[in-house]
Amino acid sequence: MKGKNNFFWRRISFLFGFSVICMLIVSVAYFAGEQVAFMGTEQDEPASAKDKITVIIDAGHGGRDGGASTESGVLEKDLNLAVALKLRALLSELDVNVVMTRETDVMLADENSAHKKRDDLAARLKLAREQENCIFVSIHMNKFPVEKYSGLQVYYSKNNAESLLLAEAIQQKACEFLRKGNARTVKAADSSIYILHHIEVPAVLVECGFLSNPEEAALLQTESYRNKLAAVIFAAVAEHLAEAQ
């Protein structure tokens, strides 16, 4: 009987010990699982739209404000928008928000305003100020009374140190890949460039080329050259964002 009893208690204590170990394993696994699941939600959750950087693309002019024009009457506002839309398409492949100041041929001012141009620029600035964690890229075309001048040139805002770096990135890529022989360098914007003069965030204005230069004006009117232009600006912006993070 004693031997049987001993055997019985040994079985009981073995089973008890075994169940305690099982419970421990299950508990550890459960809490570890919770932890992994918790970490998982933290790591896998995509960055919210608010955390992402926003690239504001500003297609200069629009609506009643045509901007500069070629000798044949092609308007700057249309070329600006064409480049801006291509740039948006490229940037939409990155993990960034893209905001356009305009997507169609409009002026950002009230039809009845007595100061349409001023209101238009103020509206673009206001839109930029409403964005958090952003950079501002304005697209324009140049014009000069003398035909011979050509080449993309980037202006930068003096209000934020990052503007110069972004401007240099675009200028360097343009000189290297867009048109050989472009020796232009970046230029600080003065008060004549309203938005860059007032804006606080990193901001540049790209004068994509001279509509007064027949050769460059002809290039700017081709889709293939505008594709190249957008690609150069895109590459510089992407590189800049990667380095700034």
Ligand SMILES: [Zn+2]
């Ligand atoms: Zn312009």
